[in-house]
Amino acid sequence: MGSILELVGVHSYYGESHILQGIDMRVGEGECVALLGPNGMGKTTTLRTIMGLTPGRRGEVRFKDQEITQLRPFQIARMGIGYVPEDRGIFVEMTVWENLRVPYLNLKNRTERRWKEIEERIYALFPALKERKNQMAGTLSGGEQQMLATARGLIAGEEMVLLDEPTEGLAPVIVRNLIEAFEKIKAQKHTMLLVEQNVHTAMRVADRCYILEKGRIKLEEPMKTLAHRPDLLEQYFGIRDQADLT
Amino acid sequence: MEMERSLHQGSEKKSLRFLWGIILLALILLPIAFRATPFADYLTYTVGRMMIFGLYAMSYDLLFGYTGIFSFGHATFWGCGGYSIGILMVRSGWQITDAFPGLILAMLVGVGFGWAMGFLCSRVGPVAIFLVTFAFSQSLQLLAFSDPLKITNAEDGITGIPRETFLGLLPIKSEMQYYYFVLAVLVLSILVLNMIIRSPLGDVFVGIRENPLRVRFLGYEVRYYRIVAFMISGAFASLAGALTSLHERAVAPEMLSWFFSGDAVLFTVLGGPGTLIGPLLGAAIVIIFQEILSDIFRNWLIFLGISYIVLIMFLPKGLFPLFQRLYSGRREPQAAESVNSQKA
Amino acid sequence: MTFSAFLIQFLNGLTIASIYILLASGLTIVFGLQGIVNCAHGFFYMLGAYLSFMMVQQLGLSFWLALPVAFAGNFLLGVGLEFLGIRRLMQWGREFTHNLILTLGFAFVGQEVVKIIWGAIAQLAQPPAALEGLLNLGPVAYPKYWLFVMGFTVLVMFGLYLFFLRTGMGILVRSIALNSEVSQAMGTNAPRINTLIFGLGTGVAGIAGVLAGPILSVDPNMAFELLMIVFVVIIFGGMGSLVGVLVSGVIIGEVIAFGTALMSGMIAKILAFAVMIVVLIFRPLGLFGRGAVVE
Numbered sequence: 001m002g003s004i005l006e007l008v009g010v011h012s013y014y015g016e017s018h019i020l021q022g023i024d025m026r027v028g029e030g031e032c033v034a035l036l037g038p039n040g041m042g043k044t045t046t047l048r049t050i051m052g053l054t055p056g057r058r059g060e061v062r063f064k065d066q067e068i069t070q071l072r073p074f075q076i077a078r079m080g081i082g083y084v085p086e087d088r089g090i091f092v093e094m095t096v097w098e099n100l101r102v103p104y105l106n107l108k109n110r111t112e113r114r115w116k117e118i119e120e121r122i123y124a125l126f127p128a129l130k131e132r133k134n135q136m137a138g139t140l141s142g143g144e145q146q147m148l149a150t151a152r153g154l155i156a157g158e159e160m161v162l163l164d165e166p167t168e169g170l171a172p173v174i175v176r177n178l179i180e181a182f183e184k185i186k187a188q189k190h191t192m193l194l195v196e197q198n199v200h201t202a203m204r205v206a207d208r209c210y211i212l213e214k215g216r217i218k219l220e221e222p223m224k225t226l227a228h229r230p231d232l233l234e235q236y237f238g239i240r241d242q243a244d245l246t
Numbered sequence: 247m248e249m250e251r252s253l254h255q256g257s258e259k260k261s262l263r264f265l266w267g268i269i270l271l272a273l274i275l276l277p278i279a280f281r282a283t284p285f286a287d288y289l290t291y292t293v294g295r296m297m298i299f300g301l302y303a304m305s306y307d308l309l310f311g312y313t314g315i316f317s318f319g320h321a322t323f324w325g326c327g328g329y330s331i332g333i334l335m336v337r338s339g340w341q342i343t344d345a346f347p348g349l350i351l352a353m354l355v356g357v358g359f360g361w362a363m364g365f366l367c368s369r370v371g372p373v374a375i376f377l378v379t380f381a382f383s384q385s386l387q388l389l390a391f392s393d394p395l396k397i398t399n400a401e402d403g404i405t406g407i408p409r410e411t412f413l414g415l416l417p418i419k420s421e422m423q424y425y426y427f428v429l430a431v432l433v434l435s436i437l438v439l440n441m442i443i444r445s446p447l448g449d450v451f452v453g454i455r456e457n458p459l460r461v462r463f464l465g466y467e468v469r470y471y472r473i474v475a476f477m478i479s480g481a482f483a484s485l486a487g488a489l490t491s492l493h494e495r496a497v498a499p500e501m502l503s504w505f506f507s508g509d510a511v512l513f514t515v516l517g518g519p520g521t522l523i524g525p526l527l528g529a530a531i532v533i534i535f536q537e538i539l540s541d542i543f544r545n546w547l548i549f550l551g552i553s554y555i556v557l558i559m560f561l562p563k564g565l566f567p568l569f570q571r572l573y574s575g576r577r578e579p580q581a582a583e584s585v586n587s588q589k590a
Numbered sequence: 591m592t593f594s595a596f597l598i599q600f601l602n603g604l605t606i607a608s609i610y611i612l613l614a615s616g617l618t619i620v621f622g623l624q625g626i627v628n629c630a631h632g633f634f635y636m637l638g639a640y641l642s643f644m645m646v647q648q649l650g651l652s653f654w655l656a657l658p659v660a661f662a663g664n665f666l667l668g669v670g671l672e673f674l675g676i677r678r679l680m681q682w683g684r685e686f687t688h689n690l691i692l693t694l695g696f697a698f699v700g701q702e703v704v705k706i707i708w709g710a711i712a713q714l715a716q717p718p719a720a721l722e723g724l725l726n727l728g729p730v731a732y733p734k735y736w737l738f739v740m741g742f743t744v745l746v747m748f749g750l751y752l753f754f755l756r757t758g759m760g761i762l763v764r765s766i767a768l769n770s771e772v773s774q775a776m777g778t779n780a781p782r783i784n785t786l787i788f789g790l791g792t793g794v795a796g797i798a799g800v801l802a803g804p805i806l807s808v809d810p811n812m813a814f815e816l817l818m819i820v821f822v823v824i825i826f827g828g829m830g831s832l833v834g835v836l837v838s839g840v841i842i843g844e845v846i847a848f849g850t851a852l853m854s855g856m857i858a859k860i861l862a863f864a865v866m867i868v869v870l871i872f873r874p875l876g877l878f879g880r881g882a883v884v885e
Contacts, residue, residue, distance in 0.1 A: 051775050077777035089772035091765050102765045105758045106777030156776045316687040366867060372686060373627060373829075374870040377821050381863040384818055388856045504814075508694070515691060545702040554695025558688050559678065 004029045004160055004191050005050070005081075006062040012042070012049045013056035019045045021215040022059070027160070032182075032192040034206035034223070036199065037236065042215045043195040044086050047162045050193075051083050052076045064159070078106060082157020086164040086195075088149040092138030096129055099137050099148055103156035122151045125181050143174035150181070160191040167201045179204050199237050203227060211236050265573065273297075273429055277422045287421050291493075292537060294425045296530045297432045298489045302506075303513035303525035304439055305482035310511070311519030312443060313475040314455025316372055319363060319379030320510040322386055323480045325502030326359055327352040327487025329390070332404035332497040333397050343410040345418060345492060352488035353481045360480025364473030380504060387502035403498030407491060418492075428489055435482055439522060442478065451475055452520075483510075512550065515557050518564025527566055594729045599847050605736045605805065607843025608743035612798035613816060614823040614835040615750060616791030622830025623767045624784050626676060626689045630697035631820070634664045634792040636812035637700065638799025640708050643715045643808045653718035653800075660796040668792030671696055672785045701813040710810045715803030739801045746794065750832060763787060767830065819846070819859070822866040828879025837877060 005027040012020035019042045027033045035043050048054050050061055052073040061069045068076050077083065082103070091099050100122065104115060123130035126147040132140060137148060146166055153161045166182075167175045175198075182205045186192065196202045202209060203223060211219040211232075219232070226232060277290045302324060309315045330352040335342050342348065363382055367375045393400040412418050418427045442448055450471050453461040458468050491497040509532070517528025532553075539546045561568070591599075617631050641663055642656035675696070679688050716722075717735035724731040754760040765773040766780045774780045799812070806812075823842050827834025842862055849858025869876055 053771060053775065072781075073771070073774040074777050074779050077775050083772075083775040085772060085775070089769055089775075091768045091772075093768060094761070094764060098761050098764075101758065101761050102773060102778065103776040105762055106779075152776060316690070366871060370870055370874065374825075374874060376627070376687075376690060377825065378867050378870055381818065381822075381866055385860045385863045388860050392854065392856045511691065545706055547698050548702040551695040551698030551700075551702070554691050554698065555675070558691040558695070559675065562684065562688060 003027065003062075004064055005193065006060075007046075007050070008060040008062070010046075010049060010059035010061060011057065012045050012054050014045070014054070015056075019215055020049060020057075023212075023215075023217055025210055025217065027191060027193050029191055030189040031208065032186050032194060032206045034202035034209040035193065035195045035212055036197075036202055036209050037212035037218075039197060041212050043197075043212055044164055046212065047083065047164050047193070047195055050076070050162060051081065074106070077103075077156050078108075080157060080159030082153035082155070082161040084149045084153035084161065084163045084166060086168070088145050090137045090140070090145050090148055092136070094137055095134050096137055096140070096148055097133045100129075100151060100155060103152050106156070107158075118155055122154065125154075125184055126151055143170050143177065146170060146174075146178060147181070150178075154185065154190070157190075160193065161185075162193050162195075164195045165197060166194070167196070167198055175201065199233070270433070274426075277425055281422075290421045290425045292533065294421070294428050294493060295490075296533045297428050298486050298493065299509070299513065299529040299533060300526035301432055301435055301489070302483055302486035303510060303517065303529040304435070304522055305479045305486065306510035307514050307517075307519060307522055307525040308439060308443070308451070308482070309475055309479040310514055311521065311525070312448065312455065313451040313472065315367070315472060315475060316376055316511075317363070317367070317379040317476075318376050318504065318507045318511070319381075319383035320479075320483055321502050321504055321506035322359055322363065322379075322383040323356050323483030324487040324490070324506045325383075325386065325390065325497075325499070326355050327484030327489075328491035328497035328501045329398060329404070330355045330484065331488045331491045332407055335407055336404050337397055337399070343408040344414055345409065345412045346414075348492075349485060349488050352484045356480035356482070356484025356487075357477045358480075359484075360477035361473060363480070364476030367476070368469035368472050380507070383502055383504060383507055387499055387504075390499035390502055398499065401499060403496060403500075405496040407495045407497070409492050409495060424493065428493075431485070431489065435485070436522070436526075439482065443522060447471075447474070455520075508550075512554065514564075515562070516553065516564055518566035518568075521564070521566045524564050524566030527569075528564065531565070597727075597730050598732070599851050600844065601730075601732050601736070602851075603844035603847030604740050604840065605843075606846060607839045608740050609798055609802045609806070609816070610820055610823050610843055611835055611839035612743055612746060612801070613795055613820045614827070614839055615747065615832060616794040616798075617820060618824045618827070618829055618831065618835050619750075620788050620791045621824070623763065623787055624676075624680075626686060627693075628788075628791070629690055629693040629817070630671065630700065630813075631693075631792070631795050632813040632815070632817040633697040633700040633704075634668060634795040635799040635802070635816070636704060636810075637667070638664055638796030639715070639803045639808045639812060640704055640799075641796070642800040642803055643713060644708065646718075647713070647715060657797060657800055660800045661793040664796030665789040665793040669785055669789040671792075672788040676788070677781060677785065697813055701810070704813075705810050712807050712809030714807045717804040735804055739805065742801065746797065747832065747836060750794075754832070759783075819862055822862045824876075825866045826869050826876050828876030831876070831878040834876055834878035 003026045005025075007023050007025040010020055010023040011018065023046060025046075035046060037043055045054060049057050052068070052071055052075075057069065059069065060067055063076070063079055063081065068079065091102065100119070104110065104118060128144055129147055129151060132144065137145065140148060150163065150166060153163065167178055170178070179201055182192070182194075186205055192205075194202060194206060203226075206223045208220070208222050209226060210217050213236070219236075221229075221232075273293070276293060277286065280286045280289050283289075302320075305323070306317075306320050309317055309320075331348040334340070334348045334351055363379060366378050366382070370378065390398045391401055398404070409424065410417070410419055412427060416423070416427060418424045443451075450461060450466050453464075453466070454468055454471060454475075462468050487501065491501070513528035513532060514525040515528070516531060517526065518524025535549065536546065539549060557564070613631065613635055617628060620626060620628055638660040641660045642653070645651040645656045645659060646653050671693070675692050676689055679692060721735040721738050723734055725734045725737060754764060762773070762778050763783060765776070766778060766783060770780050819842065823835060823838045826842060827836075827838030842865075845862060845865075846858045849855075849861055
């Protein structure tokens with residue numbers, strides 16, 4: 001299984017702040033990798049750096065063995081990397097349908113049939129979006145907006161999707177729905193890099209995880225192993241009781 | 247290391263002061279040195295103009311360079327200063343020939359209009375400030391043209407402004423006398439503006455430019471200080487306008503034209519925003535160019551436009567910082583030498 | 591005021607509003623998209639008028655040819671300005687005042703070049719032969735050409751509406767206006783689209799110039815004469831809103847028409863400025879402003 005995404009010695013800056021201090025990571029084809037860790041430690045910055053949205057960066061980001069570190073965001077997206085931002089980034093004054101069209105319109109070799117296929121795929125994953133097709137995206141509920149953002153990321157990210165805290169701030173019922181959708185996406189062998197603060201979500205979907213603390217990777221573990229390491233769970237996530245994980 | 251650095255800075259400051267001393271001396275000696283020549287009057291008149299525009303530019307620097315307010319309505323003060331003189335000394339019928347009341351009135355009017363413009367601009371963003379100040383000065387120009395209160399004499403403007411004495415003591419009638427008067431006013435203004443900038447007030451201004459939110463959190467009401475910036479800037483700009491109307495002995499609605507607002511911007515951007523002296527140099531350079539070029543080219547506005555473009559793209563900090571670096575670059579070896587000799 | 595006099599003024603207001611609306615559209619679209627104010631917009635208006643004047647009056651070509659040529663010429667020049675100047679300043683992270691100064695300088699240069707080429711005297715352009723003369727509207731007779739300008743403006747606005755709301759490119763443009771970063775993360779080549787839309791804006795300004803020639807005359811002060819009023823229209827209507835431009839343009843056009851007829855041109859202008867200042871302070875979003883290029 002080849003690596004689709006590779007980060008080698010990546011540093012990222014925000015003004016004077018040195019946020020990422022030498023990150024090494026890889027995501028294999030068809031894998032779902034989780035990037036975990038406490039807040040404010042650089043998880044979002046990692047995704048943004050991959051997408052080329054951070055102006056100050058050093059190191060190497062490679063996608064399918066091609067260096068993309070110096071490329072502009074739209075070029076990176078066009079290579080098939082989708083991005084689901086932390087704040088969802090919904091185009092509020094456009095309809096759901098129009099929101100979905102944005103990433104589609106930037107794909108090469110567009111045909112009517114291809115769009116129909118994409119639409120079917122998306123609506124199968126997220127039926128609620130089909131109902132609200134012509135509704136203004138700003139009027140959607142939090143969960144629905146997250147679905148829309150994820151859908152957009154999938155359309156743009158035919159090779160790989162980056163998801164930034166997709167379950168943040170959502171009610172448990174909705175989180176469950178979303179996780180089901182993620183499991184389906186994973187079953188379709190869609191490569192995913194998932195940033196999460198919520199270990200539970202990560203546990204359900206991810207194969208492997210990296211733990212990021214203070215801008216450095218502290219740990220890399222298969223998810224199954226992490227589940228059985230109460231010492232790590234307590235140290236990094238403050239989880240004392242195994243029962244919390246169900 | 248510390249001592250080296252402070253010594254170095256000290257000698258830098260000393261060498262810059264030396265430079266100002268030379269320039270001041272040159273300005274003082276200029277009319278006298280060239281008195282016998284045929285172009286004495288032209289030279290005195292032109293350098294006088296440079297100094298007045300220099301004052302105008304410095305007042306704008308306070309607003310734009312230091313406080314970061316991009317106003318496009320500075321002509322308001324230029325014109326109001328001029329009209330203060332014109333209305334008080336000619337239209338009022340009070341037969342005032344001394345310059346002092348007019349100049350004081352001009353400064354007060356400048357403060358007043360500065361307050362008005364500042365008030366309108368206090369809570370809005372940069373786009374709005376640009377448009378509001380522009381609209382303000384345009385409206386005033388329209389009013390001056392239409393003259394509803396019958397005080398500005400509409401498009402003909404006010405002519406025959408007297409220029410006799412200042413405070414009853416100083417004669418300022420001749421070109422040379424007025425020249426020295428303007429020089430004195432300029433030097434005094436530089437000292438006052440410099441004092442303001444180096445004071446805590448000046449720090450607040452720069453703070454507003456760099457990081458208004460932080461200034462707010464430190465307890466300073468940004469709105470209030472913006473208005474203060476406008477008022478001080480307006481006072482000195484009005485003073486400049488008044489000086490020019492005394493110089494030309496006339497004032498017209500053209501003084502409120504946005505060309506003068508654009509001039510303020512050009513002088514400051516050319517010379518170097520936020521340096522106070524830079525805009526002064528900028529004004530001088532532009533006037534020299536205008537004098538040289540406007541006889542050759544009717545369309546010298548092209549050069550103004552090209553200057554805007556070239557400057558803002560490649561020299562946004564202006565010429566003065568460039569000069570500073572070049573000048574202290576030359577001085578550096580001397581400073582190092584003196585340190586070494588001390589060590590030995 | 592008699593009814594027919596009122597009707598004439600009302601139509602005058604609509605005519606002048608048409609010019610304002612065309613000019614304001616280009617300016618507001620660019621502002622809604624990139625957040626920049628193009629001080630050279632008035633120059634592009636002037637260029638359109640002079641190009642048309644040259645083609646029709648001096649070269650004897652068709653008015654209907656002048657329209658697309660003026661648009662194309664302005665489009666290319668606008669793209670050049672954006673690509674070489676504005677985009678660089680944005681890339682270098684300069685503040686927005688630098689763009690103001692750049693476009694201002696460009697306007698000065700452009701205006702003077704036009705004066706050098708075509709002379710500094712005002713000229714009156716002729717409307718195309720097919721549109722000369724008056725049309726009988728019952729109580730009044732009104733110049734055919736002026737009615738055509740109104741109709742053409744409606745056509746252009748409708749075209750813009752279709753473009754922004756019904757085409758794929760329109761969707762992309764709106765997405766950039768709403769959230770440029772996210773749109774780029776979805777693959778949108780925002781820099782290129784910004785450039786093209788800037789060209790569209792200046793092109794429409796050129797069309798406004800072509801149309802205005804026979805009405806307002808082709809004169810060397812065109813570049814800045816209307817700019818202030820156009821700013822008022824945009825602010826009042828809400829920056830970035832085309833519907834706002836339409837509504838606000840009509841209102842301001844009528845204010846200017848009736849103000850000039852009943853009081854004086856200058857007072858009308860001062861009124862318009864006062865409106866703008868009040869709006870900026872108390873309702874900076876204007877009538878329809880929401881920060882997006884929509885409807």
